[in-house]
Amino acid sequence: MRSLLLNASYEPLRVITWQKAIVLLVKGKVEVIASYDRRIRGVRISLELPSVLRLRRRVRVTRRFHQVPFSRSNIYLRDKYRCQYCAERFHASELTFDHVVPVSQGGRKVWENIVTCCIECNRTKGGKTPPEAGLTLVRQPKRPTYLPAHAITYGMADVPRDWRDYLYWAD
Numbered sequence: 030m031r032s033l034l035l036n037a038s039y040e041p042l043r044v045i046t047w048q049k050a051i052v053l054l055v056k057g058k059v060e061v062i063a064s065y066d067r068r069i070r071g072v073r074i075s076l077e078l079p080s081v082l083r084l085r086r087r088v089r090v091t092r093r094f095h096q097v098p099f100s101r102s103n104i105y106l107r108d109k110y111r112c113q114y115c116a117e118r119f120h121a122s123e124l125t126f127d128h129v130v131p132v133s134q135g136g137r138k139v140w141e142n143i144v145t146c147c148i149e150c151n152r153t154k155g156g157k158t159p160p161e162a163g164l165t166l167v168r169q170p171k172r173p174t175y176l177p178a179h180a181i182t183y184g185m186a187d188v189p190r191d192w193r194d195y196l197y198w199a200d
Contacts, residue, residue: 030047030065030067030078031044031045031046031047032044032045032046032047032049032050032078032079032080032081032082033080033081033082033189033191033192033195033196034050034053034059034082034084035062035081035082035083035084035195036083036084036087036088036090037083037084037085037086037087037088038087039083039195041196042084042088042090045082047078047079050078050079050082051069051076051079053082054076054079054082055074057085058084058085058086059079059082059083059085060082060083061077061079061081061082062080062081062082062083062191063079063081063191064077064078064079064080065077065078065079065080065189080189080191080192081191081192081195097172097173097174097175099138099139099140101126102121103173104126104143104144104145105121105124105126105145107140107145107170107173108144108145108170110124110145111145111167112124112145112146112147112150112167113127113144113145113146113166113167113168113170114127114144114146114147114150114153114154114159114164114165114166114167115147115149115150116167117147119147123147123148124145124146124147124148125145125146125147125148125151126143126144126145126146127143127144127145127146127150127151127154128142128143129142129143129144129158129159129166129170130142130158131156131157131158133156134156134158140170140171140172140173141169141170141171141172142170143170144166144170150164
């Protein structure tokens with residue numbers, strides 16, 4: 030179970046583990062906006078499992094717009110969940126990332142050498158370059174200058190109902 034953490038201004042900050050949510054609650058740093066239908070019991074305490082929490086004090090969020098952090102999820106966002114070899118769109122669980130120039134040939138783990146790839150195309154490519162494997166890239170990978178606001182990446186069907194009022198949805 031996860032909990033949605035909101036700033037004091039009700040701006041969504043991040044998704045946290047239920048354990049972190051309980052720690053913040055016990056320390057008095059948050060208030061519970063909504064709870065799941067489950068309880069956490071300890072020796073001296075019994076609490077409803079928080080679904081949505083709001084910080085009691087506003088934290089200043091510094092966003093580094095000039096540099097997008099390198100991560101698997103940001104690679105998927107940059108490539109719009111499309112395999113960069115067959116151009117098909119997939120769910121995140123059906124994707125991996127691929128080194129365009131394989132590590133065995135000196136390829137590095139950088140924005141310009143990593144692309145989103147489906148499992149089948151990844152098997153076809155193996156430890157070869159795209160031309161060696163008979164594949165072509167949909168587009169050349171590059172470092173993004175920004176990503177859409179997808180810091181909290183859940184599919185609409187996966188989001189707990191209590192969270193929906195606090196998240197921004199794109200159609």
